Amino acid sequence: MKMSQKNMSPIEATETGRPRYRPDIDGLRAVAVAAVVLFHAFPRLLPGGFVGVDLFFVISGYLITRILCTDLQAGRYSIATFYARRVRRIFPALALVLTTTYVLGWFCLFNGEFKQLGKHIIAGVGFVSNWVLWGEAGYFDQAADTKPLLHLWSLxxxxxxxxxxxxxLAFAFKRGRVLITIVGVAILSFVLNVLLIPHHAAAAFFLPGSRVWELLAGALFAHLPQLQDRRGFRILLAPQYQNVLSTLGFALCIGSFIGFNSQLAFPGWWALLPVLGACLLIGAGIEGWVNQRVLAHPVAVGLGKISYPLYLWHWVLLTYATIIAGGNSPAFVRRGIVAISVGLAWLTTIVVERPVRFGPSRIAKVLVPCLAMLVVAYLGQMTYMRDGLDFRKGYSPNADVNTAKLGAGHEFVKASCGVASADQHLFQFCETDKRAVSHYAVWGDSKADALYWGLVRESSPGQSWTIIGRPSCAPMVGMRRTSSYVGDDSKDCVMADQKALHALIANPDLGTVVLVTAARVLTGQTYERTGDSRRDPSAALDGLDSAISALQRAGKHVALVVDNPTLPDPRSCMDRKPLALHVVRAALGVTAINASAKCAISYQKNLSRTTSYRAVIEQVKQRHPDLLVYDPASVLCDLKSGVCPIAMNGKFLYSYGDHISDYANGRIADQFLPLLRPSAIATSHDPSTRNVGTN
Structure with missing residues (x-):
C-alpha cells in the first residue's frame, strides 16, 4: 500500500520513483555557504563559520545516497550514469574558476607562488587537494590566506x-545490509577522527577517512524511509516532532557558527554538533517550522542554487586581494568581493552550469568538461615543472623577488643524518653532504635549516656538514615544552632531541656541533623538566645548558648562532605587479608602494625584542666559556645606520616567514665558517678573543 502525499515521510521519494525536490535543502546550502563566506571575509563576525563545510558534507551524503537508493530500488542503477551526472554537475564551474585562478596568478604571483599554484591546480583537477594540503600543513606551510585554491580540499x-x-552502497543493497554498512563505516570514521585529533590534527582535518562519517550521517537520513516499520525510526519521523527537530537542528548550526572558533581541535567531538544540526534539519522535512519559514524562503533557495559556484569564487577573489595588498584588505574591499562573488556565481550558474547540467543528455556534455579539465591540468603541470615560469617579471622596485628563496644546494646532500631509519620520521631536517665525510653538524629547528644550506654551499673541501632537527624544536635535553606551538608535538620533540644528541655523540667523525634555534622557540614558550609537571622559568636555559654539556663531555666543539632579526614574511614586503596600476591600489586601499622599505626595523628594536633570549645566551656563555657564540647581525643589519632591512644590495635577505634566504645564508657562511677552523677555535678559547664574530 502506497503512502499518501500527506503522510509521506519528509525524506521519502515521490510516487514517480524520483526523489522529491526539497527547496529547504537548497536553503540549507545557503546557510552553509553564507557561513563559510562570512567566516572567510569577516572571521570575527562569525568565528565558527568554517563548519559550513560540515553542513555541505551532510547535505552531499544525504542527496547522493537518496539518488542512489532510489535508482537501486527502481532497478536503474548505473555507475556510468552516476559519474556522468557528477561530471556535468561539478566540472564546468570548476574548470572556469581554475582557469581564472591561473590567469590571475600569472599577473599577481611570484615564481615560487605560481609554481605552487600549478601544483594546486593539478591537485584540484585530480580531486586530491586535501592530500596535497595535508602534506603541506605545518610549520613551513604558506599562509592559508595566500593559497587561492585552499578551499578545494572539501570538494x-x-x-x-x-x-x-x-x-x-550497491554491494550492501544487494545483501540487504545498507543500514549496518552506513552505521559501521561511520563509526569507524568517527573513531579515527577522534584518535587523530590529539597528535595528527592536520590529518584529521583533511583526510577522507576521518571525514566520511559526516557524509554518512547524511546518508543515514536518506535511508531512514526504508526503516518505517521500525518503531524508533517511525517515532523520529512522526509529523508532531518535525518542528522540534527543525528548531533544534537550526539552533545547533547557528550555535556552532557563533560559539566555535579556529582554535578548537576540529573536527573531533566538536563536529558532532553541526553535523547533528544538519541531520535534524534534513530529518524534519519541509513541514518543519524553520525549514518552511526560513530555509524554503525564496531568497534562501536562490542563494542555495548558486552555492557551489559561490563557494568556488569567493575564496579565490579574497586570497588574491590579500596577496596583492600584502595583507588583510580593508573591510570595504572584502564587502565588495563578497558582492562580486555572488554576481559571478549567478552568472556561472546561468551561463555555464545550467546549459551543461540540464537538457538533453548528450555525450558532448560530458566530454567537453573533461577536456577543459585536462587543459587546465596541463597548464598546472607545465607551470609546476618549469618552476613557476620565471620569465614572467614581477614588480618590486628595490629587490629581485627571485632572491627570496631557500634551499639551494640540495644536489650536494643525501637524506641521512646518523639516526636509525625507524627514527627518521622524527626529523624533517636530516641531511648529510654526500661529497665527503661530515666533520661538522647543525642541530636545531627551522632556523638551523635556513642556515645549513649556506654552510653546505660555501664550505671548503673537507668541511662537510650534516643537519639534524625538526621544526619548532629547540636543541635541548631533559625538558618538555608545555605551551602549544604550531608545527610540533612536544612529546615528539623530546624524543627527537634525545635521538639527535645520541647520534651526534656516537659519530666519531663529527668534531663540531652548531646549535641554532629561534628566539621564539627558546624563550617565547614555557617548558617543564621531564618527569616534573611544574613549569620552570629556567627550564629552557638548563635544557640548552645540558645539551651543550653533553656534547662537550663527548669531546665536541660547540658553537651557538644567535637568531636573526624577526622581520615580516618577505611576500608581504614585495610590491605585486598589479600595484603598479593606480586603479588597483585605490580599489584595494593600498596608499603607497615600496613595501620592502616599510618592512625594515631598527637594530635597537631588534635588541629590545630579544632581551630575554639574549639573556639566556649570555648565561649559557658564562656556564660554558669555551662556547663560540656567533651573532649574524653584522651581515643582516647595517650597524652604522642602525637598520635591519628585508633586502640588501638588491637581494632579499629572507625567504619565508622570518627565515633567512640563500643570499643571506651564503653571506653568513662566509663570515662564520672561518671561525670554526681549528686555529680559530683554539684562539676563541683565549679569554682575550672569546667572542670573535659576535656583536
Missing part, C-alpha cells in the same frame, strides 16, 4: 566519497 573529500560510496 576533494566529497569526490573521494563519490568514488567508493556508490560501489559500496
Amino acid at each position: 576533494s573529500v566529497e569526490e573521494q566519497y563519490y568514488v567508493f560510496w556508490p560501489l559500496l
Whole structure:
C-alpha cells in the first residue's frame, strides 16, 4: 500500500520513483555557504563559520545516497550514469574558476607562488587537494590566506566519497545490509577522527577517512524511509516532532557558527554538533517550522542554487586581494568581493552550469568538461615543472623577488643524518653532504635549516656538514615544552632531541656541533623538566645548558648562532605587479608602494625584542666559556645606520616567514665558517678573543 502525499515521510521519494525536490535543502546550502563566506571575509563576525563545510558534507551524503537508493530500488542503477551526472554537475564551474585562478596568478604571483599554484591546480583537477594540503600543513606551510585554491580540499573529500560510496552502497543493497554498512563505516570514521585529533590534527582535518562519517550521517537520513516499520525510526519521523527537530537542528548550526572558533581541535567531538544540526534539519522535512519559514524562503533557495559556484569564487577573489595588498584588505574591499562573488556565481550558474547540467543528455556534455579539465591540468603541470615560469617579471622596485628563496644546494646532500631509519620520521631536517665525510653538524629547528644550506654551499673541501632537527624544536635535553606551538608535538620533540644528541655523540667523525634555534622557540614558550609537571622559568636555559654539556663531555666543539632579526614574511614586503596600476591600489586601499622599505626595523628594536633570549645566551656563555657564540647581525643589519632591512644590495635577505634566504645564508657562511677552523677555535678559547664574530 502506497503512502499518501500527506503522510509521506519528509525524506521519502515521490510516487514517480524520483526523489522529491526539497527547496529547504537548497536553503540549507545557503546557510552553509553564507557561513563559510562570512567566516572567510569577516572571521570575527562569525568565528565558527568554517563548519559550513560540515553542513555541505551532510547535505552531499544525504542527496547522493537518496539518488542512489532510489535508482537501486527502481532497478536503474548505473555507475556510468552516476559519474556522468557528477561530471556535468561539478566540472564546468570548476574548470572556469581554475582557469581564472591561473590567469590571475600569472599577473599577481611570484615564481615560487605560481609554481605552487600549478601544483594546486593539478591537485584540484585530480580531486586530491586535501592530500596535497595535508602534506603541506605545518610549520613551513604558506599562509592559508595566500593559497587561492585552499578551499578545494572539501570538494576533494566529497569526490573521494563519490568514488567508493556508490560501489559500496550497491554491494550492501544487494545483501540487504545498507543500514549496518552506513552505521559501521561511520563509526569507524568517527573513531579515527577522534584518535587523530590529539597528535595528527592536520590529518584529521583533511583526510577522507576521518571525514566520511559526516557524509554518512547524511546518508543515514536518506535511508531512514526504508526503516518505517521500525518503531524508533517511525517515532523520529512522526509529523508532531518535525518542528522540534527543525528548531533544534537550526539552533545547533547557528550555535556552532557563533560559539566555535579556529582554535578548537576540529573536527573531533566538536563536529558532532553541526553535523547533528544538519541531520535534524534534513530529518524534519519541509513541514518543519524553520525549514518552511526560513530555509524554503525564496531568497534562501536562490542563494542555495548558486552555492557551489559561490563557494568556488569567493575564496579565490579574497586570497588574491590579500596577496596583492600584502595583507588583510580593508573591510570595504572584502564587502565588495563578497558582492562580486555572488554576481559571478549567478552568472556561472546561468551561463555555464545550467546549459551543461540540464537538457538533453548528450555525450558532448560530458566530454567537453573533461577536456577543459585536462587543459587546465596541463597548464598546472607545465607551470609546476618549469618552476613557476620565471620569465614572467614581477614588480618590486628595490629587490629581485627571485632572491627570496631557500634551499639551494640540495644536489650536494643525501637524506641521512646518523639516526636509525625507524627514527627518521622524527626529523624533517636530516641531511648529510654526500661529497665527503661530515666533520661538522647543525642541530636545531627551522632556523638551523635556513642556515645549513649556506654552510653546505660555501664550505671548503673537507668541511662537510650534516643537519639534524625538526621544526619548532629547540636543541635541548631533559625538558618538555608545555605551551602549544604550531608545527610540533612536544612529546615528539623530546624524543627527537634525545635521538639527535645520541647520534651526534656516537659519530666519531663529527668534531663540531652548531646549535641554532629561534628566539621564539627558546624563550617565547614555557617548558617543564621531564618527569616534573611544574613549569620552570629556567627550564629552557638548563635544557640548552645540558645539551651543550653533553656534547662537550663527548669531546665536541660547540658553537651557538644567535637568531636573526624577526622581520615580516618577505611576500608581504614585495610590491605585486598589479600595484603598479593606480586603479588597483585605490580599489584595494593600498596608499603607497615600496613595501620592502616599510618592512625594515631598527637594530635597537631588534635588541629590545630579544632581551630575554639574549639573556639566556649570555648565561649559557658564562656556564660554558669555551662556547663560540656567533651573532649574524653584522651581515643582516647595517650597524652604522642602525637598520635591519628585508633586502640588501638588491637581494632579499629572507625567504619565508622570518627565515633567512640563500643570499643571506651564503653571506653568513662566509663570515662564520672561518671561525670554526681549528686555529680559530683554539684562539676563541683565549679569554682575550672569546667572542670573535659576535656583536
